[in-house]
Amino acid sequence: MATTVIPFGPQHPVLPEPVHLTLKVEDEIVKEAIPALGYVHRGLEKLCEIRDFNQMITVCERVCGICSMIHGACYSQSIEELMGIEIPDRAKLLRVIWSELHRMHSHLLWLGLFADAFGFEALFMQFWKIRERIMDINEATAGSRVIVSVNIIGGVRADLSPDQLRWILSELDIVEKEVRELQDTMMNDYTIKTRTVGIGVMTKAQAWELGAAGPTLRGSGVAQDMRQQGYGGYAFLDFEPVVETAGDCWARSTVRFREVLQSADLVRQAISKLPEGELAVKVKGNPPEGEVYHRVEQPRGECMYYIRGNGTKNLDRLRIRTPTFANIPPLLAMLPECELADVPVIVLSIDPCISCTER
Amino acid sequence: MDTLILVIIGLVAGPVLGGLIAGLDRRVTAWFQSRQGPPITQAFYDVAKLFGKEKMVVNQWQILCSWVYVIAAATSLALFFAQSDLLLIFFVQAVGAVFMVMGAMAAKSPYSQVGAQRELLQVLAYEPVLILVFVGFYLVTGSFSVSAVWQVDQPLLAKMPLMYLALGYALTIKLRKSPFDFSTSHHGHQELVKGVLTEYSGPYLGLIEVAHWYETVLVLGLCALFWTTNVAWMIVLIGCTYLLEILVDNTMARMTWRWMLKRVWLLGIGLSVVNLIWLYAG
Amino acid sequence: MKGKVIDVTLDNVVGEVMNMKNDGQRLVSFSTYNAGEGKIGILYHFDKALENTHLRLVADMDKPIPSVSGVYFSALLVENEIRDQWDVKFDGLVLDFNRTLLLDPEVTKVPLANNLKIGPKN
Amino acid sequence: MLFTPTVVKNLLKKPATRKYPFEVREPFPKYRGELVIDIDRCIFCSSCERKCPSQCIAVDRDKGTWQCDPYACIYCGYCVDVCPVKCLSMKDVHRKPSTEKTEWIEQGTPPRHKKKETPKDAAPKGTAPVLDKSAAAAEEAAPAATEVAPEAKAEERPAAKDKKKDEKKGKK
Secondary structure, rough: OOOOEEOOOEEEEOOOOOEEEEEEEEEEEEEEEEEOOOOOOOOOOHHHOOOOOOOOHHHHHHOOOOOOOHHHHHHHHHHHHHOOOOOOOOHHHHHHHHHHHHHHHHHHHHHHHHHHOOHHHHHHHHHHHHHHHOOOOHHHHHHHOOOOEEEEOOEEEEOOOHHHHHHHHHHHHHHHHHHHHHHHHHOOOOHHHHHOOOOOOHHHHHHHHOOOOOOOHOOOOOOOOHHOOOHHHHHOOOOOOOOOOOHHHHHHHHHHHHHHHHHHHHHHHHHHOOOOOEEEEOOOOOOOOOOEEEEEEOEEEEEEEEEOOOOOEEEEEEEEOOOOHHHHHHHHHHOOOOOOOOOOHHHHOOOOOHHHHHO | OOOHHHHHHHHHHHHHHHHHHHHHHHHHHHHHOOOOOOOOHHHHHHHHHHHHOOOOOOOOHHHHHHHHHHHHHHHHHHHHOOOOEHHHHHHHHHHHHHHHHHHHOOOOOHHHHHHHHHHHHHHHHHHHHHHHHHHHHHHOOOEEEEEHHOOOOOOOOHOHHHHHHHHHHHHHHHHHOOOOOOOOOOOOOOOOOOOOHHHOOOHHHHHHHHHHHHHHHHHHHHHHHHHOOOHHHHHEEEEEEEHHHHHHHHHHOOOOOHHHHHHHHHEEEEHHHHHHHHHHHH | OOOOEEEEEEOHHHHHHHHHHOOOOOEEEEEEEEEOOEEEEEEEEEEEEEEEEEHHHHHHEEEEEEEEOOOOHHHHHHHHHHHHOOOOOOOOOOOOOOOOOOOOOOOOOOOOOOOOOOOOOO | OOHHHHHHHHOOOOOOOOOOOOOOOOOOOOOOOOOEEEEOOOOOHHHHHHOOOOOOEEOOOOOOOOEOOOOOOOOOOOHHHHOOOEEEEOOOOOOOOOOOOOEEEEOOOOOOOOOOOOOHHHOOEEEEEEOOOHHHHHHHHHHHHHHHHHOOHHHHHHHHHHHHHHHHHOOO
16 A cells, blocks of 8 residues: 655645644555644744733733633733732633633634534534624724733723623623524534544543643543633632543534533623622732742633743743643544544644644 | 537537536525625636636646546537437546546646545446436436437436436536535635645636536536426426535535445445336336 | 642653653643753643642753653653753653754754843843 | 524525625724824823833834834734823724835924924924835834833833823723
């Protein structure tokens, strides 16, 4: 059997992410997959040496476009921990609202891309159509569709008026209704199940050992979600991680699908518990010497920030480990012995974000 | 003389109808997906643009192959309009399809190579179905000629409904619609980029697009033969069939070639054979 | 910093990581920092049931560090990244990109180690 | 085929997209589309320059120029928040795409804190985009130099800060 080498990426129509995979294929069965990264490395971590700690928020927000709010929130929370600042409860819950809206639109975007990976264009369009409502919420409340830029050290810089809260709730009801209509298609459609069930299987033990994160980990049956830690406003909310046990592409997509609905619920909870009060506390001085290790849950999984302050306005070290970085080793374990046609499905099932990975 | 006129009608109607159908297809697909969609004449603009591009080929073979494909497709449609022999039409069309694959094989790109292999498998899947459909025509009319089909006094659909379903498979493959759009699809969104068409470019891709229009009209023409007694009903039949194709395209994921071989050979050929036995016994 | 911090040395780092694996810990990632002239600090972050444990290794940059990618396969990416950022060699890396994971082969500057600041610093 | 009801519903409804350049949606009022400055009110305090995360703003107090590289601006709106006299604001319509790189320099009247006064008629007031590539190239080299500026003007900082405090109080 002759071995064909198929170059997959860095510019590839089904994978709008700049990662290159060299696939060694025999009779359309993948035997080996070797990754190559580094196409979008921007050196954002290094920027902490020339931008002050306040300006770094905007840099962190640009690590990734889709989960920018959560990067910003994670960075702000880390600095607040380092400086010993307790932010107002209203700010905590406002951060939750925007974070969960981001999770919803990220998952909807992913569900669309996933549908596109197995050639279901109409479903792709449908998910993106639903997503547009959430983008509108972002634009109307924070002033920007993607990079909402609402975090500042010590709180948030935008507020939600009662009218806006009511509008968000009504829009969420529509989004939830439209998403639920697609539940049957996404989970039970014959063609979709043929393409996802039993594809890219990863057992619970494998997922744990390979350090998978987020829906990739939860799709294999590990109930671990960083939101369980109760950081920020999550301490006020009822939360139970979404878990599926099959460990295949179907399970991972189902986890994300159910998380969209869960996030809608979390936004509702946060809105119902939103107290009156200040938006931000005043921050004095520079981050002191010390280290902070902070983890949050992003749409793609667990994100880790390690920050070292040195008493000046610039940080000594900022280290960001994004979820995709953790999910690439599991991906490499999943690819061998799959069909060539299933490669996009498996690659997308970890929700790759290469710009995140390389920073 | 009549035959010549019919041939000319066939040669002209092929691209015109085919392009309009392609445009209409995109428009209806857009509606299904809640989009605006392009103008109906967009398919013509696309091909005109392709013809205006620089001639670039990876391999001289591709020039020959794309020309043979378009000529074979046009000839088979002309023969169809001239009410010629169905088997002849079939073989001329098959020659074209094979040449298109050869052109893709001639390039060294792995996308094009794997796409070509998949395309061959598709050809292998739908050609037996077509042959069996023609055998069905023979059993009903006693001839392989298209003109004989026009002489029947009741729609063939009544006698060969299962055959029509099997032809649906061939139509879906030929139109490159989901779930059978894995060798190439109308949007390059697949793991093989544009599959078998990856290495064709510029005017030669334009030729292949024109050939595709001819083939679309030809396969729809075969569907039309199932209701020759009344032109109005014939148009309704084709319209419904095509709408169903678009619906199938929009409600199904793309499948793999292993899945296709099982389905089309088992179901497509199975349906045809059952229908043939029924015809033979009846 | 949240979680327990255990100091390790070059000699026992692989053994300690192995202990962590046997304990059912998940490797989250490594963090690196500049630990003084010519020294690199590496924190190995582990996680079990949301509890964090960190191993802290302070090592010379010019000496190779034993790789833990044999114990945890997932360490290969982060070790390659450290190789890119600090030009620190790892012994026994499963898949060595040799400073080309993120950087181009022609890059000669080491991003985090040469202390070259972009523009004047206040 | 479980998707059929959804596509049929889509077929019967109006499309969700619009014919974009011809039909434009009403912008949301808080949208950060384009930075605008009312240069007459600007006091050249350089707060925006110091806060700007992308360092795209350069303020020259002596010449009375306020310039911004619209292609480096990230539309975060921090400068708008920090401006003590609220002369900066964000328009809710975003900038139209352009084929050439433009430079955006505003000439205003600097505050008279020195004996020498700059001539008022040196440049026209208001927006004056300069279509000059060499100027744009020179601009690129500028940020490195401007970075030192905050320290040099350190004595002006407290005043600006007090004003900011007042602003925040007023807000609450």
